[in-house]
Amino acid sequence: MERPPYFVLACVPFRRSLPSFLALYVAFLFPFALPSAGVAQTAPPFSRAQWIAPPDGPQKDRGIDYFRRILTETQPPAKLQVHVSADARFLLYVNGAFAGEGPAHSDLAHWKYETFDLAPYLRKGENVIAAVVWNLGVDAAAATVSSRTAFLMESADPADSTLDTNDAWEVEPATGREPISLDYSKVLLGYYAAPPGERIDGTRYDWQWSTSGAAVGAWKHAASIGTPAPFGKQNGATIWALQPDTLPPMERSPVAFGKIVRSDGFTHKDIPAHxxxxxLFDRGALTTAYPAFTFSGGRGAxxxxTYAEALLDGQNRKGNRNEIAGRHILGVADEFTTDGGDHRTFTPLEWRAWRYLELDIATAGTPLHLDDATATFTAFPFHLAGSFQSEDPELSRIWQTSWLTARLDAHDTYMDTPYWExxxxxxxxxxxxxxxxSLAGDDRLARQAIDAIDHSRTADGLTQSRYPSNLPQIIPPFSLLWIGMVHDFWMYRDDPSYVQSHLPGVETVLRWHLAHQRPDGLLGTMPWWNFGDxxxxxxxxxxxxxxxxxxxLLTLQFIEALRNAAHMETPLGQPAIAALYQEAADRAANALRxxxxxxxxxxxxDTPAQNHYSQQANALAVWLHVVPPGSERAVMQTVxxxxxxxxxxAHPGVPFSTASYYFRFYLARGLEAAGLSDRYLDTLGPWRQMIALGLSTWAEEPEPTRSDSHAWSAHPAYDMLRLVAGISPAEPGFATVLIEPHPGTLKAFSAKxxxxRGEIAVTYRQxxxxxxxxxxxxxxxxxxxRWQGKTYALRQGAQTFDIPRSKER
Known part of the structure; x- marks a missing residue:
């Protein structure tokens, strides 16, 4: 009886850092007994504070609460550093001024805490340290993992316990504030998993909760529910395994709210009684921001x-995103009720995504004045460091739109869409x-993503398709793509120990897939959702x-993961495992041929039955050199x-599938492998069409599309640098660089x-x-x-190459 490949893998010594037999035993029977990948094994500083909660409020059900501590300062300190966490989320204020937010999205086994310096917000006399904490229970976004409502703060100074959370803190329910519970997927006509809308009733709202220490409202002493449990602590008393958040604070900066493009019943910011x-406001481009609306008067209004990416026509079609006439808005909404006070500012707890925003206002017996409407942009603090310019102005639009899409889809995690999920x-x-x-020169959020997906691993060794998430979903091919992420990091960043820490996870993913490799080398049927495109x-x-x-297609993704893993295992892990991976990849490639x-x-x-063909499978087959040698160019020309x-x-009855916006990234890899990168710019037609439709960020798929901002469509900016400018790593760690431009029909370009180690600049003039x-x-x-088949050495500093033009060009 033939041994299945995974049995062979189990017979290879698993880690050089353990004795061979013990490593084999631990790895095969308990694949998750090794230290958590990518996480420093250091204890957080919590030693005095207690997790606190409302004494009589909901625990695991939804709830929004205010916590506060009054601090009296005769002379404010130069520094007052505190560590803060909450379940599920918090916004921290000092004397009414925003001081921080968190915790970064994670899971209970890797719960994050944030660190802030409160000193800049303190004053002589009374100071109000306050936080709003919310846990939306069944209404929470899918990305929110939670146990129960709780709050935690501890001073970083071991000699100062004044702000440590315990029953000396006060808490009150955020009366007048609640999520709007709806079946958003049904209402919005598309799958929705992001935060719900919020309802704020100003007539019941405590307007002084973060600014005054007065005993108004329903303040009570908080209840201590247990001591903090640092990550790795034995027998922790609480469920949150605390780790420091390694990400920087999210950007918060003013951004244009938008211009009024349609209105009725509204004159010079005044809305009469009854x-x-x-x-209707139009920003002209999508944003992710905290909206704030300030009103005076108008009690009971x-x-x-309502926030939307686009307006809809009578058939709920988006069409040209710039068109307004005859169109209506459909989207997530917040609702506010005014109490008649002056300068009352309403803002939701969660940021919103919108291009169009409509205010629907109904006044009662007194007029309402709109004092102001502002927006505070928020996203991961990326800074654009790369650039690409050419004589084609539309390529500049594609570059800029790709960057905006990438920015809006990056916060404390990457995300597919900032509006829908x-x-x-x-x-x-x-x-x-x-x-x-490539564009920001930043790997901080990528490390978070690699770690988070590794932490999502299920008992059979697969990673989840998306994480963090309170709704598990398994896509086995995405586990293979996670291996690609680790390999990409290895190529672009010089941190072999970090890559090595993730090899145990790589091995568990491949062990699962090797168990599903048929004797002929192809992958057999597999459980779960085997999404491809x-x-x-x-x-x-x-x-x-x-x-x-x-x-x-699935077998080709398996081959890529096997080769990537072998490439990493050879220098960083076990060469014997690398050889096994390569053998499995060779068997799969031979079976495909x-x-x-x-x-x-x-x-x-697409299968041995040969009754269906796709751009997806053929692009991967060319990229991975699985097609017969010498046929790569012809295959891609056909594709x-x-x-x-x-x-x-010319081929009636032969079904063909074309690549989505997402999978055109891999189509570009096929062009690169076939020596056809000069045709890359010709493949950007779908992005030019989106520009013509008025999109300010890239859509999920061709019309009709659900999402107008989807990160997987932003890759043209990457390939302007990799394929057109030709800049790519030649060795792991980007230790050396290959510059092989493919300007196509462009007569000039410049790229950075x-x-x-510093900036690479390439300028081309024909x-x-x-x-x-x-x-x-x-x-x-x-x-x-490299240019036209010839290779030239590059040295540090500036250099110029004047090369006679060939007749072919």
């Missing part, structure tokens, strides 16, 4: 603020991390399969014709790339006789420049 008014999916996140390395002919995203499996290659069409079929009606008419390249390299970085 009036129903509508005010109701305001509904806010979930960190592996397929999207892999591309987002590459954008972060949103494409015609892929049932609910799953590529075609025969009754016994044999999907070429033998069973799925159709010589008459010159394509890889590019899948959108050509003439080609389809933020390498960890003249009648020569191609001129001006390249500037940072100190200590070596590399090669």
């Amino acid at each position: 009036t129903h008014a509508h005010i 109701t305001i509904r603020a 806010r979930l960190q999916y592996v397929g999207d996140t892999r591309l987002q991390a590459l954008i972060s390395y 949103w494409s015609k002919g892929f049932h609910f995203g799953v590529p075609p399969q025969d009754p016994d499996g044999g999907s070429s 033998t069973k799925c290659w159709n010589g008459s069409l010159g394509l890889i079929a 590019l014709r899948f959108d050509d009606p003439a080609y389809l008419q 790339y933020p390498h960890p 003249s009648e006789l020569t191609d001129r390249f001006e390249i500037a390299m940072p100190r200590t970085l070596a590399g090669v420049f």
Whole structure:
């Protein structure tokens, strides 16, 4: 009886750091007994404070509460550092001024705490340290993991326990504040998993909760519910395993609210009594921000603020995003009721995503004045360090729109869409991390993502498809793409110990897939959701399969993961494991050539039955050099014709599937492997069409699309640097660089790339006789420049290459 491949893997010594037999035993029977990958084994500083909660409020049900401590200072200190956490989220204020937020999204086994310096907000005399804490229970966003309502604060100074949370703190329910509980997916006509809208009743609201220590309201002493449990602590008394948040604070900066483009019942910010008014604002571009609406007077008026990516026509179609006439708004909404006071500011606890915002206002017996409407932008604090410019102004639009999309889809985690889901999916996140390395020169959020997905691992070794999440979802191919994320990090960042810490997780993913590899080398049928791409002919995203499996696309993703893992294992782990991976990859590749290659069409079929073909499978087969040697160029030329009606008419009865916006990233990898990168710019037609439709960020899929801001569509900016400017790592850790430009039809371009050692700059100018390249390299970085099949050594500093133009160009 033939041994299944996973048995062979189990017989290889698992980690060099353990005795061979013990390592084998631990790895095979208890694959998660090794130290958590990517996490420093250091104890948080909590030793005095207690987790606190309302003494008589809901525990695991939804609740919003205010916590406060009054601090009297005769002379404010120069520094007052505190560590703060909560379940599920908090906003911290000192004397009414915003001081911080958190905790960063995570899970109970890796719960985050934040650190703030409160000194800049303190004054002589009485100071109010206050936090609003919310736990929305069943109404919470899918990305929110929670146990029960709780709050925690401790001074970083071991000699100062004044602000440590205990029963000396006070708490009151946030009366007048509640989530709007709806079936948002049904109301919004699309899958929705982001935070709900919020209702604030100003007639019941405590307007002084963060500014006054007076005994008004329903303040009570908080209840202590247990001592904090640092990550790794034995027999912790509370469920949150605390770790410091390694991310920087999210950006908060003023941003334009938008201009009024339609209104009725509204004149110069005044709405008369007994009036129903509508005010529609258009920002011109999507944002992620905290809106704030300030009103005076108008007791009993109701305001509904609706947020949307686009307006809809009578058939609920988006169409051109700039069109307003005859269109209506449908979206997540907040609701406010005014108490008649002056300068009352309403803002939701959660940030909102919108381009269009409509205020629907109904006044009661007194007029209402709109004092102001402002917005505070928030996102991960990326800074654009890369650049790409050319004579084609539309390419600049594509670059800018890709960057805006990437920014709005990055907060304390990456997310697929800031409006609809806010979930960190592996397929999207892999591309987002590459954008972060290449455009921002920043790997901080990518590390968070790699760690989080590793922490999501289930008992059988697979990672979850998205994490953190309170709704588990398993997509086995996304576990393979997570291995790709680890490998990408290895190529772009010089931190081998970090990569090595994730190899145990890589091994568990591949062990599971090796158990599903058929004797012929292809992957068999697999449980869970084997999503490949949103494409015609892929049932609910799953590529075609025969009754016994044999999907070429899934097998190709398996091959990529095996090769990536072997590439990392050889220098960082176990060469014997690397050899096993390579053998499994070779068997899978040989099976694809033998069973799925159709010589008459010159394509890889989607299954051995050879009754369906896709751009997805063929692009991967070319990228991974699985097609017969020498056929790569011809295959990709054929693949590019899948959108050509003439080609389809010439092959009646042959089903073809084309790549989505997302999978066109891998289509570009096929072009690169086939030596056709000069055709990359020709493939940007879908992005040019989105610009023509007025989108300010990239859509999830072609019309009709649910989401107008989807991170997986932002990859053209990455490939402007990698393919057009030709800048890519030549070795792991980006130790050396390869610059191999492919300007296509461009006659000039300039690009800058933020390498960890400094900026790489490439400028191209085409003249009648020569191609001129001006390249500037940072100190200590070596590399090669390749053009028209010739290779030139690169040195640090500036250098110029004037190369006679070939007849082909």
